[in-house]
Amino acid sequence: xxxxxxxxxxxxxxxxxxxxxxxxxxxxxxxxxxxxxxxxxxxxxxxxxxxxxxxxxxxxxxxxxxxxxxxxxxxxxxxxxxxxxxxxxxxxxxxxxxxxxxxxxxxxxxxxxxxxxxxxxxxxxxxxxxxxxxxxxxxxxxxxxxxxxxxxxxxxxxxxxxxxxxxxxxxxxxxxxxxxxxxxxxxxxxxxxxxxxxxxxxxxxxxxxxxxxxxxxxxxxxxxxxxxxxxxxxxxxxxxxxxxxxxxxxxxxxxxxxxxxxxxxxxxxxxxxxxxxxxxxxxxxxxxxxxxxxxxxxxxxxxxxxxxxxxxxxxxxxxxxx
Amino acid sequence: xxxxxxxxxxxxxxxxxxxxxxxxxxxxxxxxxxxxxxxxxxxxxxxxxxxxxxxxxxxxxxxxxxxxxxxxxxxxxxxxxxxxxxxxxxxxxxxxxxxxxxxxxxxxxxxxxxxxxxxxxxxxxxxxxxxxxxxxxxxxxxxxxxxxxxxxxxxxxxxxxxxxxxxxxxxxxxxxxxxxxxxxxxxxxxxxxxxxxxxxxxxxxxxxxxxxxxxxxxxxxxxxxxxxxxxxxxxxxxxxxxxxxxxxxxxxxxxxxxxx
Numbered sequence: 001x002x003x004x005x006x007x008x009x010x011x012x013x014x015x016x017x018x019x020x021x022x023x024x025x026x027x028x029x030x031x032x033x034x035x036x037x038x039x040x041x042x043x044x045x046x047x048x049x050x051x052x053x054x055x056x057x058x059x060x061x062x063x064x065x066x067x068x069x070x071x072x073x074x075x076x077x078x079x080x081x082x083x084x085x086x087x088x089x090x091x092x093x094x095x096x097x098x099x100x101x102x103x104x105x106x107x108x109x110x111x112x113x114x115x116x117x118x119x120x121x122x123x124x125x126x127x128x129x130x131x132x133x134x135x136x137x138x139x140x141x142x143x144x145x146x147x148x149x150x151x152x153x154x155x156x157x158x159x160x161x162x163x164x165x166x167x168x169x170x171x172x173x174x175x176x177x178x179x180x181x182x183x184x185x186x187x188x189x190x191x192x193x194x195x196x197x198x199x200x201x202x203x204x205x206x207x208x209x210x211x212x213x214x215x216x217x218x219x220x221x222x223x224x225x226x227x228x229x230x231x232x233x234x235x236x237x238x239x240x241x242x243x244x245x246x247x248x249x250x251x252x253x254x255x256x257x258x259x260x261x262x263x264x265x266x267x268x269x270x271x272x273x274x275x276x277x278x279x280x281x282x283x284x285x286x287x288x289x290x291x292x293x294x295x296x297x298x299x300x301x302x303x304x305x306x307x308x309x310x311x312x313x314x315x316x317x318x319x320x321x322x
Numbered sequence: 323x324x325x326x327x328x329x330x331x332x333x334x335x336x337x338x339x340x341x342x343x344x345x346x347x348x349x350x351x352x353x354x355x356x357x358x359x360x361x362x363x364x365x366x367x368x369x370x371x372x373x374x375x376x377x378x379x380x381x382x383x384x385x386x387x388x389x390x391x392x393x394x395x396x397x398x399x400x401x402x403x404x405x406x407x408x409x410x411x412x413x414x415x416x417x418x419x420x421x422x423x424x425x426x427x428x429x430x431x432x433x434x435x436x437x438x439x440x441x442x443x444x445x446x447x448x449x450x451x452x453x454x455x456x457x458x459x460x461x462x463x464x465x466x467x468x469x470x471x472x473x474x475x476x477x478x479x480x481x482x483x484x485x486x487x488x489x490x491x492x493x494x495x496x497x498x499x500x501x502x503x504x505x506x507x508x509x510x511x512x513x514x515x516x517x518x519x520x521x522x523x524x525x526x527x528x529x530x531x532x533x534x535x536x537x538x539x540x541x542x543x544x545x546x547x548x549x550x551x552x553x554x555x556x557x558x559x560x561x562x563x564x565x566x567x568x569x570x571x572x573x574x575x576x577x578x579x580x581x582x
Contacts, residue, residue: 138551144545145545171450201398248484
């Protein structure tokens with residue numbers, strides 16, 4: 001016996017279902033008897049087959065128009081939860097997912113558990129694992145009190161697998177009251193040009209840290225190597241805080257979680273807050289001047305050396321291989 | 323324009339965090355410092371108030387033991403005053419309880435046009451409090467801002483997205499969370515540090531904000547920690563010192579992994 005009704009707050013990404021949403025649906029299928037999704041997206045009908053294939057029998061869809069998706073999502077969930085009574089709602093720890101769960105928790109006066117990496121069901125008890133202290137400690141917490149239980153998961157906590165279901169039935173949700181929160185409007189979307197894969201989908205991730213010495217070193221060392229390996233470039237929090245690269249590149253506790261085939265850390269000492277975002281990588285290569293840097297404690301191949309000497313030679317050698 | 327900045331005082335992130343085995347809360351016995359993530363909000367607030375040609379920057383912090391050392395740092399940067407909520411009854415508050423306390427503190431501060439926060443704290447990093455506070459106040463929230471402009475009773479931000487950023491606008495008052503690195507926080511000047519010692523800090527108890535003991539802190543928590551364990555460790559592999567040819571070893575490893 002699983003949980004009677006599990007909901008997933010699904011999100012869209014460039015007209016398709018977000019990977020993180022498919023991961024959550026796959027898990028929901030395992031722990032729930034009935035699985036349904038809530039989606040804030042104008043093109044819900046196009047996404048319903050993918051959500052259905054991963055386990056959602058039904059998708060409640062609200063069109064955000066120019067409102068912020070999280071605001072519409074919270075309003076839709078608050079209304080639907082009262083009628084449909086899900087036992088658990090799973091969220092992805094994304095920008096909009098966090099907006100939606102935060103507002104919903106305040107509307108319904110329900111607690112939220114964030115940074116979850118696993119969920120287990122034992123009879124009526126629902127217990128989640130949360131990674132604290134940058135991921136070196138796992139806390140297991142059981143929900144108490146009124147339902148639904150709200151849990152927010154770090155991306156890549158589960159693997160997405162299709163279950164063979166047909167397209168989810170789309171139920172439109174309209175006429176939501178968002179109050180003053182709904183006054184926030186999206187005026188324009190700016191898409192930054194990206195060469196190569198997305199950071200969280202890349203097979204190879206090359207990240208830079210303070211050990212690069214200066215912002216100017218990022219492009220010729222980190223970006224260049226990432227491009228050459230058809231990967232994506234990332235960063236430690238230190239150089240994001242310093243304004244060298246945008247927040248979108250940050251890997252770690254406060255940034256992205258990546259699990260590439262190869263992760264190359266250049267000039268990154270390995271603060272716990274960085275390691276939580278990358279220690280699930282299949283293979284880790286670290287280049288750092290300080291032989292005592294914690295990053296070497298988890299690296300499959302560690303090179304104690306100056307990035308400014310090692311990386312240019314590495315780039316030349318890979319180019320020579322053609 | 324009056325800006326209120328939520329700041330958290332946290333144990334130094336350079337020292338490893340520890341949980342109290344009895345209460346299962348984070349140990350916060352040592353000196354607390356201003357969370358680095360909050361320095362950006364403080365700087366942004368000072369710049370916005372300056373640009374608006376007047377107004378005050380007020381800080382709100384919830385901390386144990388009337389801790390003020392982190393607040394003094396932010397006051398030394400230039401904030402005018404602070405509200406410090408400190409009460410043993412608040413120990414163990416989850417993110418929603420914390421947001422309730424902050425929302426009440428915003429109301430106590432009175433004439434506030436804009437509330438600034440970080441996207442999440444460095445030690446707890448739930449990342450839900452900005453939008454929770456906004457919902458409790460009935461205000462719009464613009465989260466994950468990498469650029470902020472205020473004018474004509476509106477706030478406009480560049481909001482971080484997976485693909486780039488969205489230009490998003492809301493009427494004031496509103497809550498805005500700012501990402502790290504958006505502005506360069508100033509270092510407190512000697513004059514600022516001296517002035518900070520005499521800036522007003524309003525000490526507030528849970529009861530002053532209208533909370534009774536069973537609503538907040540552990541008594542108000544609706545979850546139970548059942549176990550705390552170390553995460554599985556990853557093993558270290560080969561470590562070599564660069565003698566001018568380390569790149570060859572990396573190439574060989576990448577070839578073995580069929581990446582090149």
